[in-house]
Amino acid sequence: MQTTANTLKAWSVTRYGGPETLAPVTRPMPVPQANEVLIRVRASAVTRADGMMRSGTPRFARLFLGLGRPRHDLAGTCLSGEVIATGSAVTRFAVGDEVFGASGLNFSANASHICLDQDGVLLKKPEVLSHEEAAVMGDGAVTSYNFLHEVAELRAGQKVLILGAAGSLGTAAVQIAAAMGAEVTGTCSTRNAGMVASLGADHVIDYAEQDFADGTERYDVIYDTLGVSSFRHARRALTRTGRYVCPVLSLPLLFAALRTSMFGTRKARFSATGMLKPDVQRAMIGRLIDLAQAFKFTPIMDRSYPLDQLIEAHRYVDGGHKKGNVVVI
Numbered sequence: 544m545q546t547t548a549n550t551l552k553a554w555s556v557t558r559y560g561g562p563e564t565l566a567p568v569t570r571p572m573p574v575p576q577a578n579e580v581l582i583r584v585r586a587s588a589v590t591r592a593d594g595m596m597r598s599g600t601p602r603f604a605r606l607f608l609g610l611g612r613p614r615h616d617l618a619g620t621c622l623s624g625e626v627i628a629t630g631s632a633v634t635r636f637a638v639g640d641e642v643f644g645a646s647g648l649n650f651s652a653n654a655s656h657i658c659l660d661q662d663g664v665l666l667k668k669p670e671v672l673s674h675e676e677a678a679v680m681g682d683g684a685v686t687s688y689n690f691l692h693e694v695a696e697l698r699a700g701q702k703v704l705i706l707g708a709a710g711s712l713g714t715a716a717v718q719i720a721a722a723m724g725a726e727v728t729g730t731c732s733t734r735n736a737g738m739v740a741s742l743g744a745d746h747v748i749d750y751a752e753q754d755f756a757d758g759t760e761r762y763d764v765i766y767d768t769l770g771v772s773s774f775r776h777a778r779r780a781l782t783r784t785g786r787y788v789c790p791v792l793s794l795p796l797l798f799a800a801l802r803t804s805m806f807g808t809r810k811a812r813f814s815a816t817g818m819l820k821p822d823v824q825r826a827m828i829g830r831l832i833d834l835a836q837a838f839k840f841t842p843i844m845d846r847s848y849p850l851d852q853l854i855e856a857h858r859y860v861d862g863g864h865k866k867g868n869v870v871v872i
């Protein structure tokens with residue numbers, strides 16, 4: 544993939560399918576609109592959500608993504624890089640600033656360059672984060688911050704169970720919950736138990752050996768980062784006013800959230816973090832930066848691929864066994 548001063552390199556996805564539906568493309572270099580900055584991308588995330596958007600699953604997500612084919616044809620949602628041009632009305636950023644953020648449903652982040660609105664999910668990159676680490680902040684970190692602080696309303700001293708503690712959302716959640724002063728239990732496989740404990744989990748459950756709901760332990764919050772359980776199954780491991788929160792939307796979760804919003808003391812909740820207003824997401828990421836600067840949070844990085852190998856990166860992420868986060872650079 545060659546780029547010149549007048550072109551950018553990116554990856555198109557013009558139909559729903561497997562990683563091989565991704566195709567390298569060159570496009571004319573965009574000129575930033577008045578409120579936009581042009582960013583030279585140094586690293587961009589490859590996430591589970593990117594794979595789901597590429598494949599158009601679950602199918603009801605196509606209502607937002609495009610019914611017959613993706614409405615936006617360039618892949619990628621989270622990135623970090625350097626501002627190389629600004630529009631006439633830009634005041635928050637200047638050429639040379641190192642920045643990171645998310646393009647959301649405008650996609651196009653797995654590219655050499657991208658234009659983003661200065662009022663979108665875009666922040667100056669702190670020194671404490673590398674470009675690779677900053678690129679993934681818009682995925683697991685901000686999602687788990689939203690779910691633990693806002694959706695579950697976790698408080699210091701409470702017991703939280705994190706299902707999928709070794710993934711992108713899970714590794715962030717363990718650190719955030721520990722920083723909040725909660726008693727943290729995480730589920731993962733044996734090979735990831737040491738990592739999850741080192742991130743701040745007080746207890747680790749091997750999901751292949753033990754069903755978390757079979758024991759006598761009761762949790763104030765169960766955060767099912769992968770949608771591997773259900774409210775119906777998890778409710779017996781919840782305290783009387785416990786909350787089951789899950790970022791993976793399904794019809795059973797939707798019905799459970801609706802039903803428990805009206806009846807019962809145990810609640811099921813969902814949120815689409817990327818749909819929150821940009822200023823809300825920026826504020827959450829700002830608090831994560833504070834945690835990173837206090838050495839209480841760091842994005843966990845698994846693999847880094849060259850941008851040219853986005854297909855291989857998608858294959859790895861689709862496998863469902865990454866530890867933390869994957870980027871292309």
Ligand SMILES: NC(=O)c1ccc[n+]([C@@H]2O[C@H](COP(=O)([O-])OP(=O)(O)OC[C@H]3O[C@@H](n4cnc5c(N)ncnc54)[C@H](OP(=O)(O)O)[C@@H]3O)[C@@H](O)[C@H]2O)c1
Nearest residue numbers: 591592686707709710711712732750790815816863864865
């Ligand atoms: N609603 C929102 O706001 C929002 C935002 C972002 C993402 N999401 C969604 O969140 C989900 C999670 O994404 P992610 O990136 O965190 O996943 P991920 O990183 O791909 O998760 C991989 C990890 O899950 C572990 N795992 C697999 N099966 C497990 C099980 N049954 N129990 C416990 N751990 C298990 C694997 O460990 P082993 O290799 O040891 O099996 C691996 O370490 C995705 O579906 C994504 O679309 C939602």
